[in-house]
Amino acid sequence: PKERPRPHVVLLPSPGAGHLIPMAELARRLVELHGFAATIVTFTNLSGPGDAHQLPPCLHASVAVAALPAVQMDDLPANVHDGRVLAELVRRSLPNIRALLRSINCTTLLAAVVPDFLCSMALPVTAELGVPGYLFFPSNLAMVALTRHIVELHEGAAPGDYRDVAVPLELPGGVSLCSADIPDAFRGSFANPRYAKLVELVRSYRLADGMLVNTFYDMEPATAEAFERLAAEQAAGASAFSYPPVFPVGPFVRPTDPDEAAAGASTPCLEWLDRQPVGSVVYVAFGSGGALSVEQTAELAAGLEASGQRFLWVVRMPSTDGGSDEDDPLAWLPEGFLERTRGRGLAVAAWAPQVRVLSHPATAVFVSHCGWNSTLESVGCGVPMLAWPLYAEQRMNAVILEEKLGVALRVAPAVGGLVTRHEIAKAVKEVVEGDQKLRRRAEDLQKAAARAWSPEGPSRRALEEVAVKWKAALGRESNT
Ligand code: UDP
Numbered sequence: 001p002k003e004r005p006r007p008h009v010v011l012l013p014s015p016g017a018g019h020l021i022p023m024a025e026l027a028r029r030l031v032e033l034h035g036f037a038a039t040i041v042t043f044t045n046l047s048g049p050g051d052a053h054q055l056p057p058c059l060h061a062s063v064a065v066a067a068l069p070a071v072q073m074d075d076l077p078a079n080v081h082d083g084r085v086l087a088e089l090v091r092r093s094l095p096n097i098r099a100l101l102r103s104i105n106c107t108t109l110l111a112a113v114v115p116d117f118l119c120s121m122a123l124p125v126t127a128e129l130g131v132p133g134y135l136f137f138p139s140n141l142a143m144v145a146l147t148r149h150i151v152e153l154h155e156g157a158a159p160g161d162y163r164d165v166a167v168p169l170e171l172p173g174g175v176s177l178c179s180a181d182i183p184d185a186f187r188g189s190f191a192n193p194r195y196a197k198l199v200e201l202v203r204s205y206r207l208a209d210g211m212l213v214n215t216f217y218d219m220e221p222a223t224a225e226a227f228e229r230l231a232a233e234q235a236a237g238a239s240a241f242s243y244p245p246v247f248p249v250g251p252f253v254r255p256t257d258p259d260e261a262a263a264g265a266s267t268p269c270l271e272w273l274d275r276q277p278v279g280s281v282v283y284v285a286f287g288s289g290g291a292l293s294v295e296q297t298a299e300l301a302a303g304l305e306a307s308g309q310r311f312l313w314v315v316r317m318p319s320t321d322g323g324s325d326e327d328d329p330l331a332w333l334p335e336g337f338l339e340r341t342r343g344r345g346l347a348v349a350a351w352a353p354q355v356r357v358l359s360h361p362a363t364a365v366f367v368s369h370c371g372w373n374s375t376l377e378s379v380g381c382g383v384p385m386l387a388w389p390l391y392a393e394q395r396m397n398a399v400i401l402e403e404k405l406g407v408a409l410r411v412a413p414a415v416g417g418l419v420t421r422h423e424i425a426k427a428v429k430e431v432v433e434g435d436q437k438l439r440r441r442a443e444d445l446q447k448a449a450a451r452a453w454s455p456e457g458p459s460r461r462a463l464e465e466v467a468v469k470w471k472a473a474l475g476r477e478s479n480t
Pocket of ligand 1 (some may be wrong): 351355
């Protein structure tokens with residue numbers, strides 16, 4: 001008899017390495033562990049900073065890639081913010097997404113479609129095809145809880161009748177957020193059109209059949225349990241409000257490229273780290289999008305210098321109001337800084353191979369903006385953090401890392417938001433030289449992260465549960 005084709009999963013990440021890499025890891029596991037064929041669909045418009053460095057190693061040979069045709073975007077006003085551009089890109093690409101999904105559905109056995117949290121506009125297309133649609137969250141359960149809260153808050157509310165989020169906001173599972181720690185976009189107000197768009201976006205999440213979240217049980221145990229309780233109540237018909245079930249299936253982080261490692265490929269950063277004592281280096285990086293002001297960049301330099309610690313700093317272009325012709329980030333460092341810290345510190349422009357840096361034995365501490373990928377990478381390597389959140393949900397992540405997990409300290413900005421050189425020097429010294437509680441907790445969490453994907457690990461079981469559901473749905477369909 002003819003062999004049945006492998007069931008096919010289509011994944012739709014929004015642009016940017018931080019969205020694409022965890023999705024690629026998810027795809028790889030669906031192929032290797034569950035026998036699916038997988039296609040990652042990419043947008044041709046908008047390739048994010050760092051994509052070029054990230055893409056090749058993370059896309060496993062067994063995962064196919066299909067690029068959507070570029071759509072016209074140059075009519076958008078120059079000052080629209082990134083979120084709006086992205087939403088518009090997804091909206092304008094919908095006919096192409098529909099055509100692609102239809103053709104895949106005709107030629108293969110389409111088992112599920114997985115758009116990420118910014119591509120939920122594709123869910124109705126998935127429903128049209130009668131295929132399960134699962135949202136992927138490259139963030140944490142607290143973030144899902146926040147979206148759930150917003151949807152519940154606006155249940156039945158007409159557009160224009162938006163309600164403010166009351167503070168402190170107590171999320172299920174006990175994460176408590178003051179106003180400043182709530183992601184900007186979620187600090188709603190009636191008059192804010194961005195909030196209106198956000199409400200529209202998160203309301204569409206209810207169309208999903210489930211949510212796959214890039215976190216693991218021990219990262220957010222109380223929140224995971226709170227979601228289990230909510231799901232049980234919902235299943236028992238005990239709650240009037242319904243939200244898709246969540247599946248913590250992470251951590252999915254950028255793998256180190258085996259070919260690269262086998263070839264002994266090195267970079268100036270890694271060669272420099274090789275020459276430093278074990279557990280001595282403070283690694284400083286703010287992700288792919290984090291930019292400090294010119295003043296803050298100078299203050300950070302002075303703080304690192306004053307700390308007396310060894311450091312590896314990925315220096316990005318500072319944000320300048322008036323623009324500048326200078327395009328070398330290192331040119332923004334204070335006069336004489338590089339000379340004075342030579343030997344003890346290394347400043348590299350723009351980009352470092354972060355996972356390899358974090359897993360290097362010389363690395364002691366990560367000064368991080370707490371982007372979720374950076375957070376999971378640090379946790380996966382057992383490196384404690386000095387949390388310096390900048391935007392998006394990073395302040396909330398920092399709360400979880402410090403208050404719930406005890407693997408980070410938060411820097412304390414002065415009035416006006418500047419983190420002073422004294423604060424930086426003090427905090428850096430405290431994390432490197434202070435009592436070793438942070439380090440011990442980071443090591444415990446590293447073990448829990450590894451357990452999540454061990455043979456009976458909770459994340460592995462959660463993805464298995466989802467894979468079984470998808471296959472069962474196909475079985476039902478072919479029987480009818
Ligand atoms: N990254 C890197 N080198 C750098 C800075 C960042 O490899 O110098 C990678 C990092 O390992 C992570 C991603 O870029 O995988 C950043 O994602 P994250 O969610 O931490 O922050 P975002 O860039 O989304 O703010």
